[in-house]
Amino acid sequence: MFDSTATATGTLELATPEGEVWQDEVPVALRRLTPEQRAAARWSEGHLLIVAGAGTGKTTTLAARIAHLVDTGVDPSRLLLLTFSRRAAAELLQRAEQATGRAVVRQAWGGTFHAVANRLLRRHGPALGLDASFTVLDQRDAADLLALVREENAAAALSAGAPPPPKRSRRAKPDLAASILSRVVNSRTPLSAVLSKHYPWCADQRDELRVAFAGYTARKRAHHLLDFDDLLLCWHALLQVPEVATELGRRFDHVLVDEYQDTNALQAEIVLGMLGQGATLTAVGDDAQAIYGFRAATVRNIIDLPDLVGADVVRLEQSHRSTPPLLALTNAVAAEAAERHEKSLWSERPGAAMPTLVTCADEGAQSAAVCERVLDHFDRGTPLRAQAVLVRTGHHSDLLELELTVRNIPYVKYGGLTFLEAAHVKDLLAACRLAENPRDEVAWFRLLQLVEGVGPATARRIIVHAGLDTSGPPEHVTMRLRDDPPPLPSAAGESLSGLADALDDASSSRIVAVPADQVARLRSWLDPLIAARHGDADARLADLDQLTAAAAAAPSLERFLVDLALDPPASTGDLAGPPHLDDDWLTISTIHSAKGLEWDVVHVIHAADGNIPSDMATGNADEIEEERRLLYVALTRARDHVHVYFPLRYHHRKRGRDDAHGYAQLSRFLTPAVLDHVEHAGAATVPADETVAIGAGASALAAVDVSLAALFD
DNA sequence: GAAATCATACTTTTT
DNA sequence: GTATGATTTC
Numbered sequence: 131m132f133d134s135t136a137t138a139t140g141t142l143e144l145a146t147p148e149g150e151v152w153q154d155e156v157p158v159a160l161r162r163l164t165p166e167q168r169a170a171a172r173w174s175e176g177h178l179l180i181v182a183g184a185g186t187g188k189t190t191t192l193a194a195r196i197a198h199l200v201d202t203g204v205d206p207s208r209l210l211l212l213t214f215s216r217r218a219a220a221e222l223l224q225r226a227e228q229a230t231g232r233a234v235v236r237q238a239w240g241g242t243f244h245a246v247a248n249r250l251l252r253r254h255g256p257a258l259g260l261d262a263s264f265t266v267l268d269q270r271d272a273a274d275l276l277a278l279v280r281e282e283n284a285a286a287a288l289s290a291g292a293p294p295p296p297k298r299s300r301r302a303k304p305d306l307a308a309s310i311l312s313r314v315v316n317s318r319t320p321l322s323a324v325l326s327k328h329y330p331w332c333a334d335q336r337d338e339l340r341v342a343f344a345g346y347t348a349r350k351r352a353h354h355l356l357d358f359d360d361l362l363l364c365w366h367a368l369l370q371v372p373e374v375a376t377e378l379g380r381r382f383d384h385v386l387v388d389e390y391q392d393t394n395a396l397q398a399e400i401v402l403g404m405l406g407q408g409a410t411l412t413a414v415g416d417d418a419q420a421i422y423g424f425r426a427a428t429v430r431n432i433i434d435l436p437d438l439v440g441a442d443v444v445r446l447e448q449s450h451r452s453t454p455p456l457l458a459l460t461n462a463v464a465a466e467a468a469e470r471h472e473k474s475l476w477s478e479r480p481g482a483a484m485p486t487l488v489t490c491a492d493e494g495a496q497s498a499a500v501c502e503r504v505l506d507h508f509d510r511g512t513p514l515r516a517q518a519v520l521v522r523t524g525h526h527s528d529l530l531e532l533e534l535t536v537r538n539i540p541y542v543k544y545g546g547l548t549f550l551e552a553a554h555v556k557d558l559l560a561a562c563r564l565a566e567n568p569r570d571e572v573a574w575f576r577l578l579q580l581v582e583g584v585g586p587a588t589a590r591r592i593i594v595h596a597g598l599d600t601s602g603p604p605e606h607v608t609m610r611l612r613d614d615p616p617p618l619p620s621a622a623g624e625s626l627s628g629l630a631d632a633l634d635d636a637s638s639s640r641i642v643a644v645p646a647d648q649v650a651r652l653r654s655w656l657d658p659l660i661a662a663r664h665g666d667a668d669a670r671l672a673d674l675d676q677l678t679a680a681a682a683a684a685p686s687l688e689r690f691l692v693d694l695a696l697d698p699p700a701s702t703g704d705l706a707g708p709p710h711l712d713d714d715w716l717t718i719s720t721i722h723s724a725k726g727l728e729w730d731v732v733h734v735i736h737a738a739d740g741n742i743p744s745d746m747a748t749g750n751a752d753e754i755e756e757e758r759r760l761l762y763v764a765l766t767r768a769r770d771h772v773h774v775y776f777p778l779r780y781h782h783r784k785r786g787r788d789d790a791h792g793y794a795q796l797s798r799f800l801t802p803a804v805l806d807h808v809e810h811a812g813a814a815t816v817p818a819d820e821t822v823a824i825g826a827g828a829s830a831l832a833a834v835d836v837s838l839a840a841l842f843d
Numbered sequence: 844g845a846a847a848t849c850a851t852a853c854t855t856t857t858t
Numbered sequence: 859g860t861a862t863g864a865t866t867t868c
Contacts, residue, residue, distance in 0.1 A: 214858085215857090216858095242858060243858075245858085268858090269857080303861090304861095358857090359858095362858095421856075422856080422857075422858095424857090425856085425857065522856080523855050551860090553860085583847095585845060586845085587845055588845075588846085696858070720856065722856045723857080747855070756856095
């Protein structure tokens with residue numbers, strides 16, 4: 131599909147004539163690049179798509195290109211760099227800075243789509259009628275607000291005499307409803323199409339959802355709230371306002387987009403809009419590593435790009451990361467993909483260690499095997515921080531974490547949003563948001579229910595009573611709450627005025643508002659309630675201490691909240707900074723969070739069907755292909771060694787007796803052709819005399835086969 | 844009528 | 859460990 135290779139290759143030769151003298155005059159920024167990388171970095175013929183296989187030096191090349199642009203006179207502040215995570219943006223700019231030796235690189239605009247949207251909207255929002263002091267709702271808050279609206283709609287329908295909903299509630303759960311809406315927005319596809327294609331079992335709820343979505347949108351607008359999708363949507367809308375579009379279109383000379391294969395339809399339109407008339411686009415990506423389909427990303431973006439904007443294509447196929455035996459494996463996995471672009475990575479790196487498939491008796495044996503191999507590599511000179519354990523879902527590492535703790539092996543876990551999801555953390559953040567924006571209805575709804583004797587119904591009454599649903603001056607809200615309290619039990623009334631006092635004292639509209647003091651004031655109200663509510667108060671308050679410390683380091687409460695929403699701590703340790711500089715620790719990460727990173731040694735655990743691919747993602751062929759790419763991404767993170775672990779037996783905790791167990795099947799992606807490139811280790815086998823049950827995710831047919839095999843014994 | 848309590852099921856991946 | 863739903867309690 132990228133058939134413009136010929137063009138690119140031709141130009142590539144032009145750009146780097148063999149044996150020409152300028153080799154000696156190559157600027158520092160480009161000196162250590164391979165010819166193909168250098169061609170991409172120096173490209174000056176218009177829009178460019180760099181198809182960069184895993185480990186081919188994508189970051190190096192992009193950083194070199196930035197450096198080259200700056201060296202050749204482009205004003206850094208006219209560079210826009212859109213990346214997938216803030217971490218990636220920071221690293222890219224840092225490396226470009228190193229390459230040029232010029233600090234001015236820092237003036238480039240860099241960040242995630244969402245972070246840049248936030249920045250632009252604070253400035254240009256008013257052109258849309260958007261209050262520049264909007265609050266950013268994270269995923270969770272957004273789902274809460276949507277749920278709130280749906281509750282109200284349901285209640286209203288009931289009182290209007292509509293038939294009560296069927297007893298067994300088949301309404302989509304809040305999270306599901308939120309993801310449906312998100313897909314509609316990000317894929318720019320009508321609700322009915324999204325429902326029939328991705329959520330057919332919810333198709334009958336179209337009317338309810340449509341009303342809910344409309345109400346939710348209206349509510350957000352009224353209260354100056356933007357969720358993640360709104361950030362993109364409003365950015366897109368800015369580009370429809372002629373004057374702003376013209377200004378933004380002239381604002382940058384170069385737009386560089388990383389991980390283009392994981393952009394969605396909305397983001398693609400935004401990129402095109404930002405190009406305006408004169409800016410040049412550089413997109414980097416690898417269709418073989420597209421793993422964000424669940425977030426409405428579409429590989430079509432990268433495939434269609436060359437034709438759409440007339441971009442030339444440069445491919446990077448030399449891996450500077452992995453050894454040949456590892457590439458043999460990863461190429462084999464990629465080759466099994468249903469739809470595939472001919473691409474075969476090669477490497478000049480030395481190293482002959484074969485990847486291993488370690489078959490373990492059960493999960494416990496797997497944890498032990500991982501620890502042993504980790505320590506083995508450690509003893510041979512690979513520090514823990516050069517090793518990583520990759521998992522499909524956060525909880526896959528639960529048992530391993532236990533084992534690591536027992537053995538005193540330090541680790542940091544990335545991925546999963548657990549910290550910000552904990553109830554007490556959300557409580558404190560809700561309080562902070564209220565100090566910032568007293569009209570944040572979701573935050574009110576949450577905090578009010580902390581008061582003894584106040585439940586959903588009373589909370590809603592108070593909100594209406596205090597006029598939160600009107601847009602009066604915000605500072606009067608707490609006043610109304612205190613001076614004109616709604617009828618309540620007296621104890622609740624006291625606690626309520628305590629809350630109003632705390633919010634007033636902590637309010638950012640105070641002349642001198644220091645985040646540390648603001649948070650401390652809020653906690654003086656909140657801490658006792660948390661202590662009373664939860665048994666493990668100490669641990670929870672310790673979490674809040676971490677949050678408080680992080681807030682204290684922020685320039686303002688507003689910045690603290692926005693940063694937290696746009697760039698949530700990847701691990702609990704993140705808030706407090708990395709443990710100690712001289713410490714060494716193992717990384718545990720979801721495969722998604724491992725994107726773009728590399729380690730000398732990579733351990734991929736739970737390579738059983740049902741886990742990789744996840745049972746939750748085998749609904750259709752596209753999803754399964756995405757799971758295959760996920761395995762590909764995991765395996766291509768390794769430089770020297772890959773160990774894949776397969777526990778034979780799983781305990782079923784859910785159903786029946788505690789000791790029930792079943793045998794799993796090896797991941798369907800590890801086909802015989804793939805296993806050709808793997809060394810087998812671990813001696814675990816299925817005992818012949820045991821009854822064989824269905825393993826995690828084994829298909830019905832496979833189960834039949836396995837039971838048959840047992841009968842044949 | 845609403846809140847508190849209890850029982851049960853369900854848990855992907857992330858900006 | 860959390861979120862939802864049914865049940866009991868206020």
